[in-house]
Amino acid sequence: MDFTLTDEQELLRDTARAxxxxxxxxxxxxxxxxxPSVADALWRAHxxxxxxxxxxxxxxxxxFAEELGRVLAPGVFVPTAALFAPLVDEVGAPWADVxxxxxxxxxxxxxxxxxxxGVWDAGRLVDGPLRTWVLEADRVDTVAIVAADGPDSARxxxxxxxxxxxRLVETLDTTRRAFEVAVPDDAFSGGHPVAEVSRTAVxxxxxxxxxxxxxxxVGVARWLLDTSVAYAGERVQFDRPIGAFQGLQFxxxxxxxxxxxxxxxxxxxxxxxxxxxxxxxxLVHVAKAAAGRAARHAARDGLQVHGGIGYTWEHDLHLYxxxxxxxxxxxxxxxxxxxxxxxxxxx
Numbered sequence: 001m002d003f004t005l006t007d008e009q010e011l012l013r014d015t016a017r018a019x020x021x022x023x024x025x026x027x028x029x030x031x032x033x034x035x036p037s038v039a040d041a042l043w044r045a046h047x048x049x050x051x052x053x054x055x056x057x058x059x060x061x062x063x064f065a066e067e068l069g070r071v072l073a074p075g076v077f078v079p080t081a082a083l084f085a086p087l088v089d090e091v092g093a094p095w096a097d098v099x100x101x102x103x104x105x106x107x108x109x110x111x112x113x114x115x116x117x118g119v120w121d122a123g124r125l126v127d128g129p130l131r132t133w134v135l136e137a138d139r140v141d142t143v144a145i146v147a148a149d150g151p152d153s154a155r156x157x158x159x160x161x162x163x164x165x166x167r168l169v170e171t172l173d174t175t176r177r178a179f180e181v182a183v184p185d186d187a188f189s190g191g192h193p194v195a196e197v198s199r200t201a202v203x204x205x206x207x208x209x210x211x212x213x214x215x216x217x218v219g220v221a222r223w224l225l226d227t228s229v230a231y232a233g234e235r236v237q238f239d240r241p242i243g244a245f246q247g248l249q250f251x252x253x254x255x256x257x258x259x260x261x262x263x264x265x266x267x268x269x270x271x272x273x274x275x276x277x278x279x280x281x282x283l284v285h286v287a288k289a290a291a292g293r294a295a296r297h298a299a300r301d302g303l304q305v306h307g308g309i310g311y312t313w314e315h316d317l318h319l320y321x322x323x324x325x326x327x328x329x330x331x332x333x334x335x336x337x338x339x340x341x342x343x344x345x346x347x
């Protein structure tokens with residue numbers, strides 16, 4: 001498998017990095033914790049222009065998402081590009097106007113799929129009154145509610161977010177907001193656009209979003225690694241930079257190995273998904289598990305490298321620690337994906 005980026009992909013990555021670094025400084029991320037509306041300008045002025053990536057190559061979307069993870073970009077981009085846009089695309093012609101609006105950046109959305117157990121799995125769709133872990137439900141224009149409709153099919157209803165009363169769920173991560181949503185009684189019969197798709201199509205969307213979240217976690221882990229390496233070269237103890245001590249070097253090397261393994265796993269899964277190879281389902285589980293492990297490892301050891309300053313509110317480390325641990329659990333923790341992988345391998 002050739003991991004070499006094309007010239008266009010290198011340009012995409014560099015453009016995404018420059019955009020994210022300039023337009024999403026730590027001050028915006030911190031302000032978002034108190035006022036989520038501060039992320040609206042980032043979406044309107046910049047990120048909505050890139051939503052079309054959600055309907056294209058997963059490798060390209062993962063490259064963009066990794067750079068957003070590096071700066072902890074908040075807002076509706078990931079729910080729209082990684083979940084809503086692909087789900088609308090699966091419906092096809094009946095929702096062509098919706099797909100066009102989403103691709104043009106004039107309509108944002110999220111997906112309400114997981115039931116009370118919080119599991120994102122097309123094989124466990126529910127038809128009940130509650131959906132959990134609905135991302136940015138109060139900031140998007142539309143919520144796509146997914147419900148079971150027979151053993152092999154699912155129903156999707158597009159409901160205006162303004163018609164819902166989502167309940168915010170307090171989580172560790174202040175940069176990504178999750179909600180519980182009560183399904184309206186008339187969701188599938190009250191004049192809302194409704195379509196039917198196969199559960200296989202829904203699973204494709206879930207797997208695509210899983211790779212995107214994993215790519216974000218790679219960006220988080222890489223920031224933690226780079227910042228820890230830089231700090232180890234600046235912090236002096238006993239008249240020597242702490243990076244000169246072998247025990248600390250071992251920690252940094254182990255962090256780097258985990259980050260590189262996760263990076264390879266994520267892009268292997270993205271390429272396999274684009275090529276629709278049979279092994280893509282297994283590779284998605286490997287990618288999310290590896291990315292979650294790398295992010296948690298980098299958060300834990302990065303905090304130890306930074307010592308006391310890493311525990312302060314003023315340092316940005318705690319923002320990345322929050323995303324690392326919360327991101328690991330979003331769309332399935334490393335342990336959950338290892339279990340699913342074992343099921344695929346061992347039957």
